[in-house]
Amino acid sequence: MAGLLGLWAVAGGAQALAAPEALGFRLGDHGQTTRIVLDLSEEAPYQVRRSLDRIAIDFPGLEWRLRAALPPRGLGLVKGVSREGAHTLVLSLSSPAKPAKVFYLAPGGGNSWRFVLDLEPASAAEVQKAARAEPSAKSAPAPSPAAKSSAKPNGKTASAPASPPQLKAIPVIAIDPGHGGIDPGAIGASGVYEKNITLAMARELKDRIEASGRFKAMLTRDRDVFLKLRDRVAKARAAGADLFISLHADAHNDLQLAGLSVYTLSEKASDAEAELLAEKENKADLIAGIDLSNEAPEVANILIDLAQRETMNLSASFAGRAVTELGHQVKLLSNTHRFAGFAVLKAPDVPSVLVELGYLSNPKEEQLLKTEAYRGKLATAVTKAVDAYFDQVRKAGTP
Numbered sequence: 001m002a003g004l005l006g007l008w009a010v011a012g013g014a015q016a017l018a019a020p021e022a023l024g025f026r027l028g029d030h031g032q033t034t035r036i037v038l039d040l041s042e043e044a045p046y047q048v049r050r051s052l053d054r055i056a057i058d059f060p061g062l063e064w065r066l067r068a069a070l071p072p073r074g075l076g077l078v079k080g081v082s083r084e085g086a087h088t089l090v091l092s093l094s095s096p097a098k099p100a101k102v103f104y105l106a107p108g109g110g111n112s113w114r115f116v117l118d119l120e121p122a123s124a125a126e127v128q129k130a131a132r133a134e135p136s137a138k139s140a141p142a143p144s145p146a147a148k149s150s151a152k153p154n155g156k157t158a159s160a161p162a163s164p165p166q167l168k169a170i171p172v173i174a175i176d177p178g179h180g181g182i183d184p185g186a187i188g189a190s191g192v193y194e195k196n197i198t199l200a201m202a203r204e205l206k207d208r209i210e211a212s213g214r215f216k217a218m219l220t221r222d223r224d225v226f227l228k229l230r231d232r233v234a235k236a237r238a239a240g241a242d243l244f245i246s247l248h249a250d251a252h253n254d255l256q257l258a259g260l261s262v263y264t265l266s267e268k269a270s271d272a273e274a275e276l277l278a279e280k281e282n283k284a285d286l287i288a289g290i291d292l293s294n295e296a297p298e299v300a301n302i303l304i305d306l307a308q309r310e311t312m313n314l315s316a317s318f319a320g321r322a323v324t325e326l327g328h329q330v331k332l333l334s335n336t337h338r339f340a341g342f343a344v345l346k347a348p349d350v351p352s353v354l355v356e357l358g359y360l361s362n363p364k365e366e367q368l369l370k371t372e373a374y375r376g377k378l379a380t381a382v383t384k385a386v387d388a389y390f391d392q393v394r395k396a397g398t399p
């Protein structure tokens with residue numbers, strides 16, 4: 001934790017707590033596609049909820065400072081635009097539509113950050129099916145199974161306690177391969193990069209998790225690209241993740257050190273090693289030269305909201321199962337389940353764990369992690385833990 005606080009002091013202190021602001025809104029009719037553009041002071045996490053006749057986009061923590069009123073009439077597939085509650089933008093639809101693309105454009109050409117959503121026509125069946133698979137936003141009250149109610153006004157602001165989602169028929173597992181692009185992560189005894197090991201492992205884990213047909217898995221990155229820590233979290237939340245698994249592999253001066261460990265979020269690190277590790281992993285953004293001075297508070301502020309307690313309990317529950325399953329397969333570090341202030345584990349409503357697969361500084365463990373067979377053993381064990389965790393959640397009736 002001390003590490004992260006220190007990092008913020010360097011990055012610009014109080015300024016880091018400024019909320020992102022919505023500055024402008026535009027609609028564009030491009031034939032098949034209707035484009036929605038929201039000008040923002042910075043990138044803000046979002047979640048898209050959809051039903052047959054409307055699409056709601058939640059921007060938790062966003063301040064609305066629009067320079068002009070929202071347009072009184074819609075355009076193309078959009079019949080009307082309105083705000084709902086403190087942080088939600090609602091598009092009522094003139095006919096069923098799907099978000100074909102959702103992305104951010106970086107500032108340029110006199111423009112600030114832009115949130116862009118491209119709508120394309122869809123069949124009613126398609127929309128209903130998608131809405132069933134991806135229920136309503138996590139900040140909304142317990143969602144009804146009916147797709148239509150998923151975007152009803154909830155009147156809650158994002159500062160209201162976020163509760164973990166009701167379990168959906170096909171839970172979504174977000175797999176986050178640590179590091180990437182300009183940030184190689186740890187470098188192994190023979191020169192292997194952590195970012196490549198984590199990506200290989202993530203792909204194998206996705207295949208295994210999806211093999212049963214009981215789960216959907218998504219990767220926060222599927223190529224060698226740099227991603228900010230908060231964007232990893234935002235991507236997982238946008239995909240409606242029910243569980244977030246970040247994959248890493250450490251390096252240490254003690255070349256004998258070996259073994260796997262599983263981390264969950266905590267204000268107070270379980271031990272000095274865990275604290276140092278979190279500090280190291282949290283520096284990924286700095287390595288890539290990202291200016292952190294305008295980051296949103298959810299990453300800047302290490303103090304954990306009470307609303308996160310439930311999520312933390314679930315994270316710990318999954319971590320416990322992962323340790324059990326992995327312990328049957330591979331060597332574990334002592335005190336295998338550890339705690340520390342990892343920025344990438346801070347989604348308030350998605351149970352999250354970080355797995356340090358082993359030590360790349362240990363020549364033997366590095367060789368093992370380079371083989372598909374060894375990673376396969378790890379992936380099978382994590383998949384068993386995913387199965388057991390969701391069985392438990394289902395039995396409990398509530399996650």
Ligand SMILES: [Zn+2]
Pocket residue numbers: 178179185186194247248249250281
């Ligand atoms: Zn790492």
